[in-house]
Amino acid sequence: DVQLVESGGGLVQPGDSLRISCAASGFTFSTSWMTWVRQAPGKGLEWVTNINQEGSAKYYVDSVKGRFSISRDNAKNSLYLQMNSLRAEDTAVYYCVRLDNSGYMAYWGQGTLVTVSS
Amino acid sequence: DIQMTQSPSTLSASVGDRVTITCRASQSINIWLAWYQQKPGKAPKLLIYKASSLGSGVPSRFRGSGSGTEFTLTISSLQPDDFATYFCQHSNSYPYTFGQGTKLEIK
Secondary structure, X not given: OOEEEEEOOEEEOOOOOEEEEEEEEOOOHHHOEEXXXXXXOOOOEEEXXXXXXXXXXXXXXXXXXXXXXXXXEOOOOXXXXXXOOOOHHHOEEEEEEEEOXXXXXXXXXXXXXXXXXX | OOOEEEEOXXXXXXXXXXXXXXEEEOOOOOOOEEEEEEOOOXXXXXXEEOOOEEOXXXXXXXXXXXXXXXXXXXXXXXXXXXXXXXXXXXXXXXXXXXXXXXXXXEO
């Protein structure tokens, strides 16, 4: 079975940095596009970033460009999101998602909560 | 950026009802549209991809249709498990965007 398990969320102060991780299993990670989607408390879903299989192509929503960086380690079946200069508006549950053909999201992790507050 | 607008925002219905949720794109997205169901405290679940293809294990009472800028999700006979929030999402171009969600409530 496909499993995506996020970790690393927590409470940080505005301006801080945090790296969250996603451990993937049950599929060939190295041949899959991956994505991060976030959801602020009580709000809708927001696509954050995609990365291709080799890690050579990365795309970001404007609100995180220059602050967030997606990466992957195919040898470890792991996906990462490095978040710098965090703001209160980055507070959300962050989901690790496998991106399938045509850009749809068939497999989601359980999410990790990132709270940015002083 | 392509904006996705869902209607209605809230829908009250009864078990056995047929319901339709609409998603409109601010420009053509061909058939690059997916629908998701989300229950409180849980991750979203894929229902429909490429506008009308049924996700794996999704009951056949869920049907997606449309192309271009207007899309619909129809549930033919509501079951108790269907009361949840539904989101559409396009993947035509970056940035991917989601609709604001439609909360399906029990009448």
